[in-house]
Amino acid sequence: MADALSFLEEDFTCLICCDVFTDPVTLKCSHSLCDKCLQHFWTTQDVPRCPVCRKECSHDEPTKSLAFRALCESFKKRKPSAVSADVCPEHEEKLKLFCFVDKKPICVVCYTSKKHEDHKCSPVNEAAGNLKEDLKTQLNRLQTTFDDLKKAHESCVKQVEINKECTSMDENQIKEEFEKFHQFLRDEEEKWIRSLHKEKKPQDEKLQARMKELSTQISYLSETMAAVWQEIETENITFLQNYSDTLKRLQYLSVGNTVPELQEYQHYPIHTMVFTTWVKMQNLIEQPPVTLDPDTASSKLQVSEDCTSVQYVKNKTSVFDNPERMNVGVLGSQGFSSGVHCWDVEVKNNSHWTLGVVSEKVDRKKNYILYPKKHFWCFRFMNSTYKQGNDPVSNISYSERPSIIRLQLDFDEGELRFIDPSRNRILCTYTGRFPDKVFPYFCTEDMFSSLNIFFSNKQTL
DSSP states (O other), X not given: OHHHHHHHHGGGBOTTTOSBOSSEEEOTTSOEEEHHHHHHHHHTOSSXXXXXXXXXXXTTOOEEXXXXXXXXXXXXXXXXXXXXXXXXXXXXXXXXXXETTTTEEEOHHHHHSGGGTTOOEEEHHHHHHHHHHHHHHHHHHHHHHHHHHHHHHHHHHHHHHHHHHHHHXXXXXXXXXXXXXXXXXXXXXXXXXXXXXXXHHHHHHHHHHHHHHHHHHHHHHHHHHHHHHHHHTSOHHHHHHHHHHHHHHHHTOOOOOOSOOOOOOOOOOHHHHHHHHHHHHGGGOOSOSOOBOGXXXXXXXXXXXXXXXXXXXXXXXXXXXXTTOOSSSEEBSSOBSSSEEEEEEEOTTOSEEEEEEEETTSOTTSOOOOSGGGTEEEEEEETTEEEETTEEOTTOOGGGOOSEEEEEEETTTTEEEEEETTTTEEEEEEXXXXXXXXXXXXXXXXXXXXXXXXXXXXXOO
């Protein structure tokens, strides 16, 4: 029935207001419209026309049909009206209850039906009030989360700005430090070049004097030879008359040393210059690249106040057993997870020491076998023997004991070298990726000799 009414509604609809005709009129062209709609449409036209077919017509044309009007009024009454929002579309009863199971409002008839049997329901106003409060509570929690997110975002924005500022400061400091190196190298270059010219100047002056002397002798000899040749070209009587004087001139001709002055050039000691400059350049370093962290030192080790020296003690010291503290050894205050790093350790006469790096994730309360699998990369000296981890190193004799051990760490390449800088000799090398951040590691059991992180500016030429 509803579909039939919907189909008929098209025949009862005004094409101007798009609603069922009110006081319909019909033009000669057979098109019907509401009387008011047609009259209003014509007020916008210079010439009356049909709004549908645009055929010209007159104001006398519209014809009213009482039968058609009655038919339209009857259709309006039979047309179903829109269901109210607060009425149950199934039972046409007012929605007075809310079903918490189906989460929708229902009428009393719905409530008594099997469909909502045993469902928890409440009056609409009561349910709406409670649910609104629940939503407010959830919104308050979300608002708290929202505020936290905003604060976290603001913190990130501030951190980005701080990072930019700190990065700029670090960049400027890098430039300043390298400018010191550049200026130092420029000054050294100029000084060494002056030294080179000063050293070679006496040799050049001596050669210049010798060249002048030889030039004089060459000129005199050339003139004498030319004169003799001139005598040879004269007539025989004249030649023989002057022969005695010509012969004396040749006999008394003094000729100096004619041995070539080609001598092997003595090159300037470039390697000495480079090494000396490198040593002096280290004096520019004001602080050691690595310092010790006292909070990680075991109870048998004593760290100096400036955190650059560690000494073994006979009796355990009273220290707080914090989580960072090593059971054996002490760590550097700074760990490395990228880049190239280098530090020198003065061992001198220390008879029992261990140097290297250790993973930050090892259990610091245990004693370990010092192997890379245990995340220890170490070089040791004990019982007059050098060891790589726990394996003896046979190519280093006791007589070659270095007083300084240089550790050179290339984290990205996964390489750790132990070097004797005095001989520029590699003592021990570890290769392979480091699984995580590493810290410099130091340990000694010699009560009479400490381990010292070597200050480059203490070196002397």
